[in-house]
Amino acid sequence: MKREYMRTAVFALGVCILVFVFGELGARVLHLNPAPLITLDSCVGYKGIPDARGYAGGPMGRIPVSINSIGFRDVEHEQTKPAGIYRVLFLGDSYTEALQVPFEDIFWRRLQKEADEKHLNVEIMSMSVSSWSTGQELRAYECFGRQYHPDVVVLGFNTDDLSDNAFRQDQFTPTFALKDGTLSLDESYKTHISQRLADRATLYPGILYFLKDHSELIRHILFIHANSVAGAKLGAAEEAPSSTENAWRLTGALISQLAHDTHADKSHLVIVNFPTLKAASIVPLQTFARVNNIALVDVAPALNAASSTAPVHWPGDPHLTPFGHEVVSQILIKAVLYGKQ
Numbered sequence: 001m002k003r004e005y006m007r008t009a010v011f012a013l014g015v016c017i018l019v020f021v022f023g024e025l026g027a028r029v030l031h032l033n034p035a036p037l038i039t040l041d042s043c044v045g046y047k048g049i050p051d052a053r054g055y056a057g058g059p060m061g062r063i064p065v066s067i068n069s070i071g072f073r074d075v076e077h078e079q080t081k082p083a084g085i086y087r088v089l090f091l092g093d094s095y096t097e098a099l100q101v102p103f104e105d106i107f108w109r110r111l112q113k114e115a116d117e118k119h120l121n122v123e124i125m126s127m128s129v130s131s132w133s134t135g136q137e138l139r140a141y142e143c144f145g146r147q148y149h150p151d152v153v154v155l156g157f158n159t160d161d162l163s164d165n166a167f168r169q170d171q172f173t174p175t176f177a178l179k180d181g182t183l184s185l186d187e188s189y190k191t192h193i194s195q196r197l198a199d200r201a202t203l204y205p206g207i208l209y210f211l212k213d214h215s216e217l218i219r220h221i222l223f224i225h226a227n228s229v230a231g232a233k234l235g236a237a238e239e240a241p242s243s244t245e246n247a248w249r250l251t252g253a254l255i256s257q258l259a260h261d262t263h264a265d266k267s268h269l270v271i272v273n274f275p276t277l278k279a280a281s282i283v284p285l286q287t288f289a290r291v292n293n294i295a296l297v298d299v300a301p302a303l304n305a306a307s308s309t310a311p312v313h314w315p316g317d318p319h320l321t322p323f324g325h326e327v328v329s330q331i332l333i334k335a336v337l338y339g340k341q
Contacts, residue, residue, distance in 0.1 A: 037067055038129070040193045043143035044136045045173040047071040047129050056099035059314045059321075063102060070144060073097050074126045081149045087123045088336055089145050091137040091258075092156025093164075094130035094319060095274045105322040108154075110329035115337055122337060128156065133164035134254045135176045135185075141258060146265050153262045154270045154336060155255065158318075159280035165254060166247035172196065176254060183253050248284045259294055268295075270336065272328075275300040277318045297335045299328050 037052040048067035055062045068074050081087050090096050090108050098106040104113075108124050115122035125148065127140045137155060145153065168175060171192040177184050259269045271294060273282055282298065289296035303312045303324060312324035320328065 037065055039071070040172060040196060041071070042190050042193060043174075044129070044132070044139045045170070045189055045193075047140075048073060058100040059317070060101065063099060065099060066103070070127075072127045072129070073099070073103070077123065077125050077148060079147055081123075084121050085123050086121055086152075087125065087148065087150045088152050088154060089141075089148065089150035090124070090126040090128060090154045090156065091140055091145065092126070092128040093132040093137075093158075093161070095158060096126060096128035096156040097130050098320065098325065099130060100314065100317075100319045101322050101325060105325050107320070107325040107328040107332065110325060111332055111337060114329070114333055118337075120337060125150075131164070133168060133173070133175075134161050134251055134258075135165055135174055138254050138258045138261075139174055141261060146261065149265070150262075150267050152268055152270060152336065153258070154272055154332075155258060156272050156274060157255075157285070158274040158276050159278070159282065160276050162244065162247040162251055165251050166243070176250065178250050178253055181253075183257055248288075252284075252288050255288070255294070256292065259292060270295040270297065272296075272332070273298045273300065274320075275303060275318065277316075295335070297331060299331050302327055302331050 037049050037054045038046050039049045041047045048071040050067060050069050050071050052065075052067040054065050056065050057063075065073060068076050088108075088111075096106075096108070103109060106126075108126055112122070112124040114120075115124065127137075127145055129136070129140075132140075134155075134157070141153060165176070170189075172189055174189050175186045177186065255269075255271070262269045271285070271289060273285060273296065286296060286298075288294075303320075306312055306323070306327045310323045311321050312327055313319065314321060
């Protein structure tokens, strides 16, 4: 009887291993969840692994991704700005990091190409990471961006940032709150990051993290679970009275702090609004920008007009196609390059 149980257990284990192997092969063929080129960071929560090379999976298949030495999808830039150079820094999330398209198709890379072709002394750089909130973009400027002395900082924004700023419950992400009209940073995420790094060095958690780091199937399962949990929490939070108003108030405070920082550094701020799948009013953003004398570029009208020519978004996905990036670059050529004077 004992031998029979042993055979059954071995057979069941073999079946599980085969299922996992074929599932992993399928996940890799479909590029369900390529290895993330990100690492935990005590300033912004997470950013790219410095000097990492890999790929992202998306509607165009495998997209090669290179991370520079400070942890962002961009080429290398000297920290000391060369004399006579007009430096433009983009801050943003997945709309600006743009893992869905090849590097040279990203709108801000197209701006650099335009500047080079016109022999303009302009340098475009980006510090953007998918899923970042406005608070993380503020932290990125304060910890990294200002060291490069940009002449203008362009903040990518979309209305999904409202929920990221006000309702995200992520123990590894720096979050802000408004207390008596003053921004307050919850720094508990630093403790969680330190604990996670310590856990990786122990046996049992270390095995789990190894599987997560090296298995596309495991990452995809965890991704689905995390999205379902986050969606439930977010839905409950957004049902609270005045939640949208409070989210706009907090977001306004974050952008105001960034505008204050850039002004103190003798730079100035420009906001670029990207459309999302959900129809959401940006009137509060327009009012805020007008009252605070911050330049706002809304690319939605131009994208809507261009969509009759070719798709500017991927099906069911608000991120831009290469053509969409071309449309945005043409708008920003005037606002960022030729409007620099």
